[in-house]
Amino acid sequence: MSTMTGGVLASYRFVDAASGAIRTLKAEGIRDFTVYTPVPNVEIAQAVGHRVSPVRLWTLLGGLLGCASGFALTLWMSFDWPLVVGGKPIGSVIPYVVIAFELTILFGAGATILGLIFHSWRNRQMGAYEGRFTDDHIGIFVRCPTERRAEVEALLRAAGAEEVRVES
């Protein structure tokens, strides 16, 4: 978790320029930066090269828990108050698959949202931001100490930034 620090904010109009800038930053050994894009983009995602998201583990565990809960709920209720319906066995697994499937989806989706919130909160990074990053520009905010800012600014500009400003 990093708190608000100063740095350099650059905005780009083109995907290839932005992904080029990201690659140059990484080649220079600068890794503490945040990228904003208006829409998800494969090329930028590949340039950033995030590790695999830990959220998917939440989804898996949520789904498995949901599946187990679905069978547990239906079987427990059937045996707790046994009623023979239509001559079928008390614990009929075939129709309970439907409940287990639905709860798998429900718990899986819920766990995904919880995981997303949890990890976003834990890794929250406050940095400079502009409204146009949700519109038609791609933003890169690089956190760096004052003495490196000139170097980073030159680097971002060389990569084709439309605008670069230093945030203290």
Added chain:
Amino acid sequence: MSPATVHHEIHRRGANAPTASLFVAGIVLAIVGLGTFVALAMGDDPGRAWRLFLINFLFFTGVAQGAIVFAATQKITKGVWAGPIIRFAEAAALFLPVSVVCFLVLFLGKHHLFPWIEHPTPLRGNWLTVPWVFWRDLAALLALMVTSVAFVYHDLKPDVAELRDHVTGWKRALYDRIAGDYVGSPEQLQAVERRINWLAPLLCLLYAYLFSLLGFDLIMSLAPYWMSNLFGAFFFMGAFLTGLTMLGLMSVFWRWKLDMGAVIGREQLHDLGKLVFAFSIFWAYLMYSQLLVIWYGNLREETSFVFLRLWGDWRPIAILVGLMIFLIPFWGLIWVKAKINRVTFTTFLAISFVGVWLERYLLVQPSLTEAGPMFGAPEIAISLGFLGLFLLAYGLFARTFPMVSPRLLAKAELTGHH
């Protein structure tokens, strides 16, 4: 080598694909299979031979037709990612005439197959009578064949015109004849694409309707008092899955054979793996949708079909089918690495492919014989014989037509899919 030379090489190899291995394997297997079939059909157990003939006819017709329908879906959805591999699916088109001939042969053994000939079913009216079943199924197969061939022909035309300088002799004459006055002008290309855009949806609709009909007539009618409305969809989606797995296996084969590593990359295998994964789940979904209502309704005429297959002698086969089509590919292909790695990709696709064959076996066999599952030399030989016929027809296509499409390749590369 520069990218231009790499492409030029791939185009040349694609127009002159090495097919000797397909031909040799195809001829050997077809002769062994045909010999076994004739010996068994003339011998002491003709029923067994004809049942195997029906199972393999259904399975391999489904493989070929499913693969071409997959190519059609790519045209409808404008899926350019499949450009480098689409011809490996379309190459199955030449098996369709073979399958029509097989259908004609199938009716020579009708008395061994259709119980409603000896025991007519008044409940179904005239629906299940030999002439009516024969003519409507023949018309269905012919309609599908004509539409498929027309679809593949129009997709081939621009490529044949572009690649005619790469071939010589009789192939050159054939390419010139197909290309005609086609020189690749934008208007001509547009005209070709208009035809494809019209044929592809037509083919998909015909496939859904007519394969349902074939499923009803050639599988469901074997137990004439059993019915499930969803069975047609179950049959043609299973066939679609085998078309996909065949395409996946052939993509790995041709990638190696034509040295196309530069244009068929991890993305194509990854996407195909995802599709096989998705349609394995869809198969399980359709299977369960039928099982659930039959279980709930608990009507004797409906449950007997399922009961016969899920309990008793056939139970191990049913479990194996569930494992091979659904559970094993599900757990296997859920991983990215397993989809990209050629060895695991091929293994899981082959398991699914054989799984659907076993499913067809399980659908046909228990309706027609009192004996339990039999797996011996005839089963293996006749099935391999059909595989041989398929490889022969496929090899003939690859020998004649370009296995690489320069224009679809260029389109795919433009979007960064390789």
